[in-house]
Amino acid sequence: MILATTKVKDLDHFLEVFSTKGADKRGSHGSQGATVYRDPIEEDRVWAVFNWDEEGWTAFATDPETPGIMQEAGHLGRPSLGQYLGSFDA
Incomplete structure (x- = not known):
């Protein structure tokens, strides 16, 4: 994740772009899907949880077509990644 x-x-x-062109490009790099949330404080910020591994993410991030898709989607900067700390039971 x-x-x-x-x-x-x-x-x-x-x-619209995330769910179409973006989904196609992510899928071509092994993404199994994403869940998107709107930030409750910053209305222009979104959070996405991807069912994806680091290798696929890196391939997507370095794909020469990715910047154009992100620009078309209206990103105001580069996405920032959360640091994985672990998984825990209930």
Whole structure:
């Protein structure tokens, strides 16, 4: 799993691109899907939890087509990744 956060220009437009072109590109690099949340304090910030491994994320991040898709989606900067600390039972 990978947790990422980013700020976007327009949430609806971001979700449209994220769920189509972005999904196709992520899938081509092994992503098994994503769950997206809107930040409760910063309305222009989204959080995504990806069912993805580090190798696939790195391949996606270095794909030459990725910056154009992210620009089209309206990212206001590069996504930041959360640092994985562990998994815990209930």
